[in-house]
Amino acid sequence: MTEDDLLITVTDLKQYAYCPRIFFYHACLPDVRPTTYKMAAGIDAGIDEQEKARRRTLKAYHLSGIDGERYFDVPARCDALGLTGIVDEVIEVAGPHAEHIPVDYKLSRRVSYHFKLQLTAYAELLEATYGLPVRRGFIYLIPLRRAEEVKITTRRRDKLRTLLAEMRAVSERETMPPPAESFRRCLNCEFRRFCNDV
Numbered sequence: 001m002t003e004d005d006l007l008i009t010v011t012d013l014k015q016y017a018y019c020p021r022i023f024f025y026h027a028c029l030p031d032v033r034p035t036t037y038k039m040a041a042g043i044d045a046g047i048d049e050q051e052k053a054r055r056r057t058l059k060a061y062h063l064s065g066i067d068g069e070r071y072f073d074v075p076a077r078c079d080a081l082g083l084t085g086i087v088d089e090v091i092e093v094a095g096p097h098a099e100h101i102p103v104d105y106k107l108s109r110r111v112s113y114h115f116k117l118q119l120t121a122y123a124e125l126l127e128a129t130y131g132l133p134v135r136r137g138f139i140y141l142i143p144l145r146r147a148e149e150v151k152i153t154t155r156r157r158d159k160l161r162t163l164l165a166e167m168r169a170v171s172e173r174e175t176m177p178p179p180a181e182s183f184r185r186c187l188n189c190e191f192r193r194f195c196n197d198v
Contacts, residue, residue, distance in 0.1 A: 007077065008167055010085030010121045013160070016167050017114035018185065020177035025191050027171045045107040046088065049142050053089055053105070061091065061103070061138050061147045068093045068101075078128035081164060087122045088140075092132070100126045102137040103147070111139045111148045117163070120156040 016023040050072055058068055069092045077084040089103035102122040106115060116139075123134035138147040170177055179186065179195060186192050 007082055007084040008164060010083065010118055010125070012167065013083070013121050013163060014114050014118040016163055017117045018112075019180035019189070020166070020170065021179060021195060022189070022191060023167055024170055024176050025194065027167075028174045045142050046105050049105045049140070050088065053103075053140070058091065060140075061101070062149070063091070063093075063101075066093055067095060074126075076122070076125035076129040078125050080128065081124060081161070082168075083121060083125060083164065085122060085125055087126065090126065098132055099136075100130060100132045100134050102126060102134065103140055104137070105140045105142055107142050109141060109143050111141070111150065115139050116150050117156060117160060119150050120152055120160050123152040124157065124160065 012023050012026060015026070054070075054072070058064065058066060058070075071090045071092065072088065074087040074090045075084075076087060087102045088105050091101040091103065093099045093101065102119055104115065104119055104122065108115070119137040119139065123137060126132070126134050134152055136152055137150050139150060140147045166177075169175075186195065189195075
């Protein structure tokens with residue numbers, strides 16, 4: 001097992017925040033994961049959206065008048081957190097208020113809490129990899145063609161660390177965590193048939 005095998009991905013973190021059991025199945029039973037239409041559609045929509053994003057101006061993110069360069073599929077990692085990921089889009093703002101702004105594309109109509117945690121994880125990765133501060137990010141809601149700003153708060157950074165510690169415990173002990181807080185999340189889950197208590 002290499003050092004990279006011990007890294008948790010941002011996608012795993014997002015899924016753990018949505019339902020801890022998704023990460024359990026992925027980490028402890030990796031051969032049972034089915035692929036659903038919804039998962040494939042999300043991947044395809046993200047690829048398609050990136051092509052459109054390359055033609056967009058920063059006005060789409062309410063950043064008119066800001067001098068910024070844009071980069072796509074940006075790899076980043078933080079060894080201190082044991083976390084790695086690829087950011088859909090990063091806006092690099094120059095000048096006295098230099099910053100990196102991560103953008104994540106979602107095939108969704110609302111910004112859910114686990115999306116905000118995912119953006120917070122990207123903030124930590126970008127700061128560790130490239131050194132510029134990350135104070136905010138954007139979730140681009142593909143169906144609405146709208147970007148929603150998300151502040152990167154201390155509270156979310158702390159929650160991120162708590163979840164990473166929980167995920168490592170699940171992986172090391174191979175103990176199944178409780179189901180998602182809302183059983184509505186189970187209705188279209190690819191692992192529903194494996195959870196006998198929901």
